[in-house]
Amino acid sequence: MKALVQAELLKLRTVRLPATLLLVTLALVALSVCATVLTAGRTGAPLGAHDPDLFRVALSSASAGTTMLLVLGILVLTQEFRFGTATPSFLVTPRRERVLVAKLLAITLVGALFAAVSVLFAAALSVGLLRLRGLDVVLEGPLTRTVLADLLVVVLYGPIGIAVGALVRNQVAAVVGALAYSFVVENLLVALLPDVGRWLPGGASAAVLQLGDVATTRGELLPPLGGALLLVAYAVVLSLVAARLTLRRDLA
């Protein structure tokens, strides 16, 4: 399995996609940090310029990469079918579920890297912008837990992407479907069926983010650990379904 994970990591290192998505992730993080720090204290902004939570909320922008990890996971899997590299992959490793497991592990490592870079970047940018505005950097509140929450949600979304990709196999359908779900369908579901909301992936990640004590507006959520476990469960269950149903299909 170690060799397979190494091979999956090498696959990721030898194409441009991960670097591109990392740049997009950092752009999203930057947008979110800017929005928090630059608006603080202005009318209508949620935080005052001297709010002790300002730095921590800006830092929590590091979770902006979750969607990119989801997309990366989906593409990692669906491109194997789109470009036909699934054929050599399954020729080397005929037990296809082993390839799936290696991909789940590899993307977890990549997610950790994305998350760590995002946290460092968010921290540096927040400090820079606060200084620029002549504001103090207040290191108060549950800083460690804020960082931990960001790392967790980012890391846990990659495997879900892999599983969704394995289930859907078609690249465009999977990416469009996942984005439409995250940005539209889930919000509708939450609005229409609030009790269901906390059990959905979005509710689960909101639950994890509670760790950081950063205000969320999703009503009753699971406890943070419950949210994290629920995200893991989504990845595992979807992967198991894919392994049984779609992964075995003919590569004709």
Place this chain on the structure above:
Amino acid sequence: MTTLAFDGLTKRFGATTAVDGLTATVRDGRVTGFLGPNGAGKTTTLRMLLGLVTPTAGTATFDGRPYAALQRPLQEVGTLLEATGFHPGRTARDHLRVLAVAAGLPQGRADEVLRAVDLAPAAGKRVGQFSLGMRQRLGLAAALLGDPPVLVLDEPANGLDPQGIRWLRDTLRALAAEGRTVLVSSHVLPEVEQTADDVLVVHRGRLVRAGTVAELRSEGGTRVRTPDADRLVAALQQAGHAVRRDDGDLLVGAPAPVVGQVALQAGVVLHLLEEQGGGLEEVFLQLTADAVPVPAPVWGAA
């Protein structure tokens, strides 16, 4: 040494029967040509052999084991399938390195096999910029990565220019000379004729002939001329012989005495009855010929 065996291998895609009860053996240490016109079921058969397509019925095995049961597949069986299977943004060397790492082989093998297929100068190029011929070479390099005793190659000559085809022929000969078992498919007989020891001919998913190249060369079929062609064709087909119209004559996939006997029983007058010295090509044509009215497009557009 490894023996490949197909036993009752069958694959249906909806209403299409791509492979229909194929039973055959590929002998070890020999080059076996797997021949048939486009759509005959060659690719589907090889993909079932490699565990990529699940058979509807039957088995395909290496020394009795299905591909999925091989311990180190790349070291046991080298594979070249059609020229897809490359990420266009990955370089040739990286493509091979990924496979080497997954197979537990040293990454240095990538450059070794690239040299073996004369692709070393393009090692750092993205595969998206490769010609079809270069992809075929890269595919062959991947097949050689684990230095396997068995090679399964699906239409390796596709996309190669005449020089490349000659190179392929020499390479296959050299690989066979090292004692490897080679199963190589083609819809163009001459590509395989000079390399293969044995041939398996498939048509419409069925095995229509298996034998050595030498055996098939000696069977050229029989040329018949008759004023009553339609009746003779019907009689010959009823007797289970392949028939093809050829310039006013009929070419029959049976020896002259057999054809004469059928003609006598059908009460048809013969003006000519002549066994062809015939090359393997003629045999291949006859074996895969469709029912008479439509001459089979045997080497139709690839």
